[in-house]
Amino acid sequence: MATHKLFNLATGLLIFIAFLSIPFTLKGQQNPGCPADESHRKLLEDPKMRQRFMQDMQKIKEHKLLQQPSATRTDSVRIVPVVVHVLHDNGKGAISKAQIENGLINANKNLRRLNADTTATRAIFKPYAADLKFEFRLANIDPDGNCTDGIVYINTPLTYYASDTCKSVSWWPTDKYFNFWTVNSIDPSPWNLGGTIGGYEQFPWTYGINQTYGAVVRHDLWGKIGTASSSSTDRTVTHEIGHCFGLWHMWQDQSLGGAGDGCTFIVGNDCTDNNDMICDTPPMLAPAYGCTYSLNSCGNDTVGPSPFTNDMPDQIENYMSYHSCQNMFTKGQKDFIDAVFATYPELQNLISPGNLIATGTNDGYTPPLCPPLADFDSNKKMDCKGVSISFSDFSKAGVADSWQWYFPGGNPSSSTAKNPVILYNNTGSFDVTLIAKNAAGTDTSFKKNYINISENTAQFSNSEYLEGFENLSDFNNNWMVVPSNGTGKWERKEGVSYSGNACIMVNNYTGLWYNETVEIISPSYDLSAIESPELTFKVAYAKYDDKTSETLKIYVSLDCGATWTMRYSKPQNLLSSVPDQTTPFIPNSINQWKQERLTPSPTQAASKNVRFKIELAAGKGNNLYIDDLNIVSKFVGIKEAGILNGTVKIHPNPAKQEANLSFATTQVVSDVNIAMYDLYGRRTSEILNGVDLLAGEHHYKIMLPVNIPGVYFVRMSSGTLNWTKKLVVY
Template sequence: MQRKNLSYIDFIFRSGLYILITTLPLFSISAQERCAVPKILEERARNNPNLSTQQFENWLSSQQILQKVLSPLRTRKEKVTVPVVFHIIHNGEAIGTGGNLSKERIDRQLEILNEDFNRLNADTTETLDEFKALASSFDIEFIYAKQDPDGFETSGIVRIPGSLVDYSYQERSILTAESYWPAEDYLNIWVADLAGGSLGWAEFPISNLEGLEEASNNRLIDGVTIDYVFFGENPDSPTFESKGRTLTHEMGHFFGLRHIWGDGGCSVDDFCEDTPTARNSSTGCNLGKITCESLDMVQNFMDYTNDACMNIFTEDQKSRVRTVVENSPRRLSLTSSPALEAPPVYDVDLGLSEVNSRYTGSCSGNFNPQITVKNQGLLPIGNYSVQLFVNDILEESIIVEDTLNSGEEKTIYFSLLNFNEMGEYSIFYNVDLIGSFLDERTDNNQKIEYYQRIQQASLPYEKSFNNITPWIIRNPDEEESWQIFDVGLGVPFYGNRQNFGEREDIISPIFDFTTINVPELSFVFSQVGDSIPNNIKIYASYDCGRTFNDLIFSNSITDLSTAYPTDTVFIPEHRLDWDTVKIDLNRLKDEPSVCFSIVAENRLSNNFYINEFRVQESSKKNREIDIIRWEDVNPLVCNETLEGVITVKNVGRENIDSYEIQILENDNLVNEFTMNNEVLVPGQETQINLIIPVPSSNINEYEIQVITPSNDADIVNSLYLPFSNDCVEELPPLRLSLNENGRDNWYEFNPDKDAGWTFNPNLLAVNSNSSQINTKGSEDWLISPLLDVSRVNYLGLIFDISYRKPFRQSETFEIYISDEGGKYFKSLIYSKSGDSLATSLGNDIKEQLIWRNEFVDLSPYVFRNKIRLAFKIKHDNGQDVNLKNITFFVGQSPPPAYPNTLEPFVIYPNPVQNEINLHLNLEIAEEAFFQILDLNGKVMLEFIEPKILNQFISFDVSQLAAGVYILRLNTDRISATERFIVIK
């Protein structure tokens, strides 16, 4: 027998059919692929990129540990009861024939389930001696549900002709829709003819950790599904004799158990310590199987062995299952379900069934009210009336005189209602007996639903949410819901952590999309980055809010976390606490009636907020080429032509096969190109080499234009190339000066003409101004002077950096070194972004910056003789990057911290024997004259350094006799001396 979980789905191939399938070219399933878990998991990962089984396991482990520590004797020994409903989905056969199983077979399957889960199975005596001490009872009893969702008595068995002949796991939503009872109160077990060789599958329990977002959304398929052939006892089942253990196995998955080999091999665990590791699944019943240097537990219900071989669950499996039962919301709620108790039985009891939908609407304002009446009492009822109230005003009363026998029901149809005014209408139904009989139970005599006539709004549309009107809230659970806060529209999830999985809807006005060419929806949102963000989706309706079936946005694709987690209720305070999502609605442009439902699902996280909602003409054109960035830059030239590579991108919606590039200087055209050699599809980038004639002036700016032809006006996008004829060479050491009168020939390159790098003398730093630049991905450069490194063997770069990383945005800082004597910047020597760049974290702006010192060894590049460095910032509209103390020094390792002194240099060691070191720290680089003198003023050694700043200088003093000497330093600005002692 083969059983395999898909984390949520246990997809199992029926062995008999497997042999048949492998002979068919259509399927091409090899023996190694008889369980399609890898393919299904790949599909699941694509659809839910945040899904993480490991995170669920971490949560489950923490719950188990907590429970063992705090309450070892708590409900572990208390038996819990779970109500079961069997949905028998058949093909029209008589009861007891084919898939329409007999009640006796269903009864026996329920007995088997209870035997296996409580160690009452007759084959416990066959458990191997090695494992008998580990065997455990789960103390869980499964019973037939005693009342249905409407409060009527039930046998716990529902028989429904299916819409399909058989069902694959991909069609499980179709199968469960054939017959479904709320998964919070009923353990749904669907029994049908399963396609694809599947024996069955089960849904894993939901948790409150990141990675299982889809579990709550799957409440409509939550339960267990079994092929009718392997349901209960069936000696005629193929490959092995069914003894009802397929349901036992799948029920283990339903309560959180994994396969005992962990679906991975010896190194993969099933998170139960007392189940030995196994390399793979087992078939047949090889009791001596050893795969991971220990005896495999092939008799465990969570292996793939034959039914007759299975007979054990373990203590750790019990701990795992009971942890899930006592903590996972929909498993816990089963143990207190009203279905555990039979409904009260009265002689006279007339009640109303639930309405189909608590909320509805239509474009016309017409509504057809109807309600179903059921005689739930023992005696027949002959006369009763059903009333319809609209907003608490009696609209219509219908008297029925037909006899309604016990258990019978009748649907009552009222006159058509027309709601002309916009807004919400409560539709209230009530049933009363007529005559001398009194209804002995009245709590089932009223039902309510709501009709919402949604207001229309013109486009473009903008809502800032300082009030709700004309939006409409749908709040079926009458718990937390959308409301207005000081910061905008939100849901107070933080204070409502008991309502896991509940959905809160708010409905927009209706828009006519035929009045807009290219529609775009955008909203501004805020939410902390909890382990599981709240589930946010936006659906579109084309029938004025009656149905919302078109999912246009989901945060499983676009993360909506904007701020770091907090232990208190989250209220957005800072600019970076908010961000914007834009949704292209071009496919809706011909729809005359569209409204949106924003659905927030409670994931036990913090509050979620929206403060702007817009529907307007998209900024995205049908045809547009834009310049994205410079790939190579040489804005500093020495009498040569300017060259470079730019990247352009098709940012429109249509293919573009022709566009122009023009280069202008002082609005005069100096060069142009027609690009028609390739077709650019939407989103495609390409690189273009640019050669520009020798500039007519030493300092100026070129404008690079890319022109896209259009049926209307041509679309022109520009990038700017400021340049300077800068051939001045500097010698190291060198430090960036923040003196406004001169910056040592440092140069700012700002192709977008936005804020860019600026010098801040108050901070003694340069600032990227990323917080002011809205164009994400734009770049700015800070370029060093041309350095003559021909006279040094070693060269280092040190600088201090400060960057407070926000939660959502991430700036990138890179350093390039030039090739070809400072002409191009192609060699990347430093790159950090996000967390690796950060010196602190937070969306707020701190007054005191936190700095980190960085060192880059430039010695491998001194062979080039002349170099430049470019410091590039890539903006993300987050926080600013600050740099200070950018210094080139002569050396191969970062210098130690300079002593806390105002002196321009220090000497060490002192006394000295052979070699003395000078640690220099000047504010301005300049030429220096050094002398070593004895106490009589005799010059023992002297030399000139063409430029000093902050480097180390070593002197060989081994030839000096023992004694006291004086080191003298003279520059144009300073004169300083220091004594030192030579010892022998």
């Protein structure tokens, strides 16, 4: 594997060197070394791998000596069949076919030396600039002989922190198709580097042309349009192809596994044995950045069968450098690539006439119309009843020319428009179906419970809310667990809690991929009746180690979930309630919980229809638990501190048939009302009604509902003293 990164001095982020550039440096700032060199060095520490590698290098050198130099050859353009696997997160990173084609068009121009900036190649290097004579084409026939556009879309959490594992979800035979994978982010840990990696690839030797051969690239660095429109260069794919075809960096002493420096010939005595094993790419001392034409880091440019008779400046124009002015490959690099292809039968088959016919990439092939792959999206998936939702056809592969939609619960309930607008007047969760057609075939996309419509008024209208997740039925009916594109989810957990017998939790130890996001949405609340409302909750959480990187966020919606505003965010180091733990974390005492709070904005606090969305973005952490999620006035407990003597107690709790209420006051409390309410704010029993209490202890018996288990609230209200306690009835 080869991975390349540089330090983006403008942002302080580590960025992939192959396709970003830095025209300046900061005083005292150092760029990190290339992970490709480090990976190769570690690989060659294995004697067997080193022996295999040296044997392959010898074969390549022999083929290179046997072949006619490229300057005198009349070889034709070689076609490379391509498949691009687009790994996305519910559409994030699902780049368009136009962007994919743009990335390949740009790469082909660079490979064929048809790029617009060839004029920027300095005169001293123009005689050595080469057309590699390769052209990449999207496949028109898939491995099963079916029609394809050479693009596969996969919705998977493996699009984040991608490693070779991501390739397992989609790959085509690498001796027949060159595989690219586009992703949202890449795991830096195999190279012990932090920051942001833009891409990596696999050399053809050592591991061979196997299921992981090809290149992984971040989607926002593919091409120059779409999600990559703000990218500073279109040379990403070009650099990756160079490595996949066997090219090294000019400072990369491959025979020593990256040891030594680029100016010292150690293994042999000339340019054919050292660094990139190519003689018309002047050696470089080390990775360099920017675009400094005066850079000349080595003085041994003429040693061996070098075409140079004088000391040359560094060839910063070369695509295998880290400079911002890349615009050329050399004839020597073309010769080396041709020798690599002659060495590996899989690569020979990849570009063979028979394989081009089998993949539909041969000259003169007219691709047939493919059936569409039905897919769709909408401008929102949640809203209040009485609103219209816009749907958009995003079918891929063959272009659809007719559409049949079904919208149970919507008005109209069906449509043949490409992008219909549907009115939802009823509450509930509703499926959506799209049947996309063209002359070649039909495909159906069905999404269950895709649209969720709520009442315009809040589900709960109390003066405060206490949620302990004690009742399974209430949890299933009131809370919405949002499906992720992975395996993780929020779930109710019995036997673990801060109080009572249950909580909600995320199995973050084994259940989530890196950067997988899991969400849970609360029922709706009327906050307007609460003086200065505040959401508080207990959380128990352990990091796995110092590499853990995840965040708990809470969002607020005032329009039934149509839009959300983030109001709370805490990273792992501020969220932890216990020390790091490398075994599955399960809290076993209240000391392992901590309280968190969220204060709504003034607009949110005055709203009569508020929902909360709790989101965990996982990052190799440990289990997380939440309990006692309460919405109360932030003044509760302040006014009462001088009136209550001790705490309010309800025992037993949980209880059946009856429970005992006890509390003490330090002064007279007038016009006291105590009653019990269910989760919906309905009064189920009355304990006191307009009674004046003297200072002292007070004890009352609470008769409980018969055969109606659930969570209830015992609430006291008066002019000077107010409190609420949760009571579980079983």
